[in-house]
Amino acid sequence: MEKHFSHLSKEGNPKMVDVSGKSISTRIAVARSILVLDDEIISRLENDEIHTKKGPVFQTAIIAGVMAAKKTSELIPLCHPIGLDNCSIEIEINDKKEVEIYCTAKINSKTGVEMEALTGASVAALTVYDMCKGFSHNIVIKETRLIEKSGGKSDFKFSG
DSSP states (O other): OOOTTTTBBBTTTTTTOOOSSSEEEEEEEEEEEEEHHHHHHHTTTTTTEETTEOOOOOOOOHHHEEEEEHHHEEEEETTOOOSEEEEEEEEEOOSSEEEEEEEEEEEEESOHHHHHHHHHHHHHHHHHHHHHHHTOEEEEEEEEEEEEEEESSSOOOOOO
16 A cells, blocks of 8 residues: 555645544554753752752653643644543653653544654653753753554554
8 A cells, every 4th residue: 555645635735634434542652752961950850850940840841741732733733633531741861861751642532642742742851951951051852752652543662
């Protein structure tokens, strides 16, 4: 079967994907963003949190990520507006002293939640950047990617 861009009509015009004929199923997506913080910022880590004058960095990033995931269709033009059944953000420091942000989005729907998970992880990463830039601008959002998805036409699991 030949693959095609799902958001283009036969004429090549942008279009929303028609999900009206699809069945409702449980759909889950997990996305991850990785940030590299410099030593000045990492040295401020206490009890798995960085405190700034703006407040606790990771707690604020969790709230921002969930809020963003809920508004994904307002940011991505052809994304379906959906009501998430669940969205969670987890933040951990890996052994390379990078910040790993995981966003898990879940819904029982005719359409998937990959974009919501990616948006949640991305905005949480941007929030960490915003809250820490007063210490240093030497911050890199190294990667944002889909880690896994289930439900719908096909499942996916990142193998890297």
